[in-house]
Amino acid sequence: MEQNANCGYTTILRIEIYQVPYLYEHLMEKLECKSHSILGSLLVENFTQADGKAEDMVILDIGAGTGWVDKTLADLGVKSIVGIDIVPQAAQAAQRQYPGVYENYYVEDLTNLTEITKQALNGRGFNCLICCSALSQGHVPADALRVVYNQVAPNGFIAFNVTQYFWEDNTENGFRQQHSWVEDQAVFEVMQMHPYRHRFYTVRTEQESIPLICGSALSQGVWGDRNMGA
Numbered sequence: 001m002e003q004n005a006n007c008g009y010t011t012i013l014r015i016e017i018y019q020v021p022y023l024y025e026h027l028m029e030k031l032e033c034k035s036h037s038i039l040g041s042l043l044v045e046n047f048t049q050a051d052g053k054a055e056d057m058v059i060l061d062i063g064a065g066t067g068w069v070d071k072t073l074a075d076l077g078v079k080s081i082v083g084i085d086i087v088p089q090a091a092q093a094a095q096r097q098y099p100g101v102y103e104n105y106y107v108e109d110l111t112n113l114t115e116i117t118k119q120a121l122n123g124r125g126f127n128c129l130i131c132c133s134a135l136s137q138g139h140v141p142a143d144a145l146r147v148v149y150n151q152v153a154p155n156g157f158i159a160f161n162v163t164q165y166f167w168e169d170n171t172e173n174g175f176r177q178q179h180s181w182v183e184d185q186a187v188f189e190v191m192q193m194h195p196y197r198h199r200f201y202t203v204r205t206e207q208e209s210i211p212l213i214c215g216s217a218l219s220q221g222v223w224g225d226r227n228m229g230a
Helices: 005-018 023-030 035-049 068-075 088-097 115-122 142-149 164-168
Strands: 058-062 080-085 104-107 126-131 152-160 188-193 196-200 206-209 212-214 219-223
Touching: 005 023, 005 088, 023 068, 035 068, 035 126, 035 152, 035 188, 058 068, 058 142, 068 080, 080 088, 088 104, 104 115, 126 142, 142 152
Parallel strands: 058 080, 058 126, 080 104, 126 152, 152 219
Antiparallel strands: 188 212, 196 206, 212 219
């Protein structure tokens, strides 16, 4: 969710949308959004190709929103999903619309987790992390991703997506500069890149995206969408 003052309008708008059942999903479908299905499918596909089973996946979803992504994962056979989002209305929408999908859903600031939540996450044994449409500028900050990255077990999988301009930005504001571990092969190995269109803008301008599957000595990950916004 949005973390800075420049995104205040978007945050308020989203809160209002979340309060109407399935309105967010309806709007995203009208804009032909694909990220929820593509990123989730890639994560499950890569986990099972590594001789795992969908029912053995223990997934932490950061910026979980209304639960659309995790409903997709549940439909693919995933049984254990924990969500985190900073917006209470998002958690309420997820629980209302998709009961039974989540093992737990925490309303927390990822950069300032409560001790109770920290202990719960540390003891869960996540082998997967997913973050769909929440890593662009103004959304989940770099510090937050560093916190939860360490929750993933060695040789686990990580799936996420970022806008193309953010990925290709070589300044200090770029994604790779803020998340230097992405290119550190001792920590993180990119296993798959998959170009796709995230969705259209309301004026029908395309947002192209690239999810990636990544893995490393410490963690395998799936991440994507080089040109997406939420």
